[in-house]
Structure formats: structure tokens, C-alpha cells
Amino acid sequence: MKKITIAIDGFSSTGKSTLAKQLAKHLGYVYVDTGAMYRAVTVFAMKHNYISEDHLDKKKLVDSMPEVHLHFEFNPELGFAEMFLNGKNVETEIRTLEVSRLVSKIAEISEVRSRLVEQQQKMGKNKAVVMDGRDIGTVVFPHAELKIFMTASPHTRAQRRYDELLELGQQVTFQDVLQNVNERDYMDTHREDSPLVKASDAVELDNSGLTKKEQFQLVLSLVTERV
Numbered sequence: 001m002k003k004i005t006i007a008i009d010g011f012s013s014t015g016k017s018t019l020a021k022q023l024a025k026h027l028g029y030v031y032v033d034t035g036a037m038y039r040a041v042t043v044f045a046m047k048h049n050y051i052s053e054d055h056l057d058k059k060k061l062v063d064s065m066p067e068v069h070l071h072f073e074f075n076p077e078l079g080f081a082e083m084f085l086n087g088k089n090v091e092t093e094i095r096t097l098e099v100s101r102l103v104s105k106i107a108e109i110s111e112v113r114s115r116l117v118e119q120q121q122k123m124g125k126n127k128a129v130v131m132d133g134r135d136i137g138t139v140v141f142p143h144a145e146l147k148i149f150m151t152a153s154p155h156t157r158a159q160r161r162y163d164e165l166l167e168l169g170q171q172v173t174f175q176d177v178l179q180n181v182n183e184r185d186y187m188d189t190h191r192e193d194s195p196l197v198k199a200s201d202a203v204e205l206d207n208s209g210l211t212k213k214e215q216f217q218l219v220l221s222l223v224t225e226r227v
């Protein structure tokens with residue numbers, strides 16, 4: 001069977017990673033969560049005090065990007081790859097609401113984007129990859145055989161994210177999560193470099209009213225048409 005590249009883009013908490021993981025497992029493809037990479041750079045910047053709620057030292061961060069080494073390691077117990085920053089597993093750290101609040105500021109920086117995009121293109125160069133993010137179908141793999149653009153209402157997405165954070169044991173309010181979803185939508189769609197936009201040849205999928213199973217079957221049929 002032909003190996004293809006599957007690009008999944010969309011707003012935050014639309015369930016991109018759930019779908020991407022299901023597809024990768026089913027097809028025996030590699031799954032790459034590019035949001036985790038932007039989140040890991042954010043954790044690096046926070047640790048070095050290059051970023052906080054009210055300040056960003058862009059120059060220092062850009063100058064130290066050569067010291068940022070990111071890699072994924074497959075965890076067979078979880079069934080997906082975890083994010084490592086300079087050799088340390090940061091999978092839990094990158095998922096906090098604090099990181100979610102700061103990550104879009106980091107993702108605006110072109111020098112950060114170009115480095116991560118280069119690494120993503122290397123990871124997907126042999127195809128057989130499912131990659132999710134904001135610019136996969138437009139910038140990272142503009143020739144991907146299948147592009148999905150996922151949407152759902154902000155309320156639905158905030159509820160999903162809120163449930164996930166509670167499950168991770170984090171103390172957050174629904175209002176804070178909803179506000180973060182709206183703010184990230186705004187920043188991700190309005191930044192100058194690689195804003196979140198649906199690629200002209202992407203299939204739009206609003207999953208507000210779909211179960212995970214229905215969504216998976218639908219996308220699988222699109223894959224079958226292309227392999």
C-alpha cells in the first residue's frame with residue numbers, strides 16, 4: 001500500500017491529537033504532535049526567565065535556540081511518543097494552563113518556527129506520518145496527500161480541555177480555560193508568520209456533533225481513497 005503524509009490542522013482542543021493518534025496506530029504510521037514542540041520551547045523559555053505573563057526577551061530566546069534539543073520517544077505503555085527537552089521528559093510540564101497561556105507568544109517568533117518546521121520536515125521525509133498542528137498543510141507539508149482542517153465551537157473545545165485538565169489533576173476553572181481557548185484562537189489566526197488558516201485543498205471537519213468513532217471512520221474513508 002502507498003505511504004502518504006496526513007496533515008491535521010485546526011484550532012486548539014478540536015481533538016486533533018486524538019484523531020492523529022488513532023490514525024497512526026491503525027495505519028502503523030508515526031505520529032508527530034507539533035504543538036508539543038512549541039510547548040517544550042515555551043518551557044525552556046520559562047525556565048530561563050525569557051518569558052512570563054508580562055515580558056518576553058525574544059532576542060535571548062532566539063540566541064539560545066541552538067541549545068534547545070527536542071526529540072520524541074515512543075512510550076509503549078501509553079501508545080504514543082512523549083516530548084523530551086534536552087534529554088528530559090517534559091510531557092507533563094508542557095500540558096499546564098500556564099504553558100498554554102504563553103505558548104502562542106513563542107509560536108509567533110519566526111526564528112523559532114523555522115527551526116521547528118525544519119525538524120518536522122525531517123521527521124516526515126519518508127512519509128507514513130500523521131502530523132498535527134496549525135501550519136502542517138500550509139507550510140510544513142504543502143503537498144500532503146491528505147489534509148484535514150478540524151473545527152468545533154469554542155464552548156465544546158473548552159469543555160473538552162477542561163475535562164482533560166481536571167483528569168490531569170490540575171486546578172482550573174472552566175472560565176479560565178474558555179478564555180485561553182479564545183485568546184489562542186485569536187493569536188494563532190492573526191500572527192504574521194504562518195497563521196492558522198485552512199489550506200485550500202484541506203477537508204474541513206466540524207466534529208462538534210460527532211463521536212470519536214464516527215470521526216475516525218469518516219477520516220479513514222478519506223485515507224482509503226488516497227492510498
Ligand code: C5P
Binds near residue numbers: 012013034104105136
Ligand atoms: O496543539 P497545541 O494546542 O498543543 O499547540 C499549542 C500552541 O502551539 C498553539 O496554540 C499554537 O500557538 C502553537 N502551534 C503552532 N504551530 C503548530 C503547532 C502549534 O503555532 N504547528
